Amino acid sequence: xxxxxxxxxxxxxxxxxxxxxxxxxxxxxxxxxxxxxxxxxxxxxxxxxxxxxxxxxxxxxxxxxxxxxxxxxxxxxxxxxxxxxxxxxxxxxxxxxxxxxxxxxxxxxxxxxxxxxxxxxxxxxxxxxxxxxxxxxxxxxxxxxxxxxxxxxxxxxxxxxxxxxxxxxxxxxxxxxxxxxxxxxxxxxxxxxxxxxxxxxxxxxxxxxxxxxxxxxxxxxxxxxxxxxxxxxxxxxxxxxxxxxxxxxxxxxxxxxxxxxxxxxxxxxxxxxxxxxxxxxxxxxxxxxxxxxxxxxxxxxxxxxxxxxxxxxxxxxxxxxxxxxxxxxxxxxxxxxxx
Numbered sequence: 001x002x003x004x005x006x007x008x009x010x011x012x013x014x015x016x017x018x019x020x021x022x023x024x025x026x027x028x029x030x031x032x033x034x035x036x037x038x039x040x041x042x043x044x045x046x047x048x049x050x051x052x053x054x055x056x057x058x059x060x061x062x063x064x065x066x067x068x069x070x071x072x073x074x075x076x077x078x079x080x081x082x083x084x085x086x087x088x089x090x091x092x093x094x095x096x097x098x099x100x101x102x103x104x105x106x107x108x109x110x111x112x113x114x115x116x117x118x119x120x121x122x123x124x125x126x127x128x129x130x131x132x133x134x135x136x137x138x139x140x141x142x143x144x145x146x147x148x149x150x151x152x153x154x155x156x157x158x159x160x161x162x163x164x165x166x167x168x169x170x171x172x173x174x175x176x177x178x179x180x181x182x183x184x185x186x187x188x189x190x191x192x193x194x195x196x197x198x199x200x201x202x203x204x205x206x207x208x209x210x211x212x213x214x215x216x217x218x219x220x221x222x223x224x225x226x227x228x229x230x231x232x233x234x235x236x237x238x239x240x241x242x243x244x245x246x247x248x249x250x251x252x253x254x255x256x257x258x259x260x261x262x263x264x265x266x267x268x269x270x271x272x273x274x275x276x277x278x279x280x281x282x283x284x285x286x287x288x289x290x291x292x293x294x295x296x297x298x299x300x301x302x303x304x305x306x307x308x309x310x311x312x313x314x315x316x317x318x319x320x321x322x323x324x325x326x327x328x329x330x331x332x333x334x335x336x337x338x339x
Contacts, residue, residue, distance in 0.1 A: 063206025
């Protein structure tokens, strides 16, 4: 039975990774990196990677907005959707940076935002408030945009929309910023020491595809709304929160698990939080999975690490556990591919 573990945020930029992870006790991860077959790929945001892995990645971009709405219990139907999430952008050293923390947007604040934004976006579609501070636009036509999810932009330089329709959406975004600046809710947030909601983040345009893929997994586990939407679309069982230890059902198809405890700390380069989270994963999930592979409860293990500079797939079978001549490979000694 195969098992697939995805760790977004595991791969820091190579130079930073050497300094951050060189003294961490990671015997299980080092064993996996040493015994496994490594396959480097281009960097991808988690949402894009999930869509590609589960067979939902059209030519331009995956329809993350429609899938996220589906994962939050909404009904995207056959309509075209675009994420229009309220965010906080701040200027640091002359560059705009997306705030990567939890903005804790209330339902009442979302109601007020929608009230102000619905008329503004009438020329392109309908603005709707979603769950957990998410905003959506139901569009009349599919925009020709290349966008990045907040998970790829938070804590980094501002990754603005590109593509043939980018100028129009940059104009709409700038006008929305002026509307948001004047909202009383932002004055109240600032007085309370909370980040202002001073911009909208556009990303993930598209509609839910009509055709479903052949399911390569028995179950999906993780708290990401896009993952939940993909599970609903593909008809795969989904578990909202990962259990304390892996569930290894006897099934012909395997389990895909996303652990995102490293992601936010990686975005903000918070080495202390990242190191603590990685040690917990090492002593919990990785130890259990290595033991299951060695004992034969797993016949195949795949580990996918995502980062800003690269993505890495590590695959192992039961046979690889017996190749003692393959020495452990510490995380901080990985040689990233040249780009």
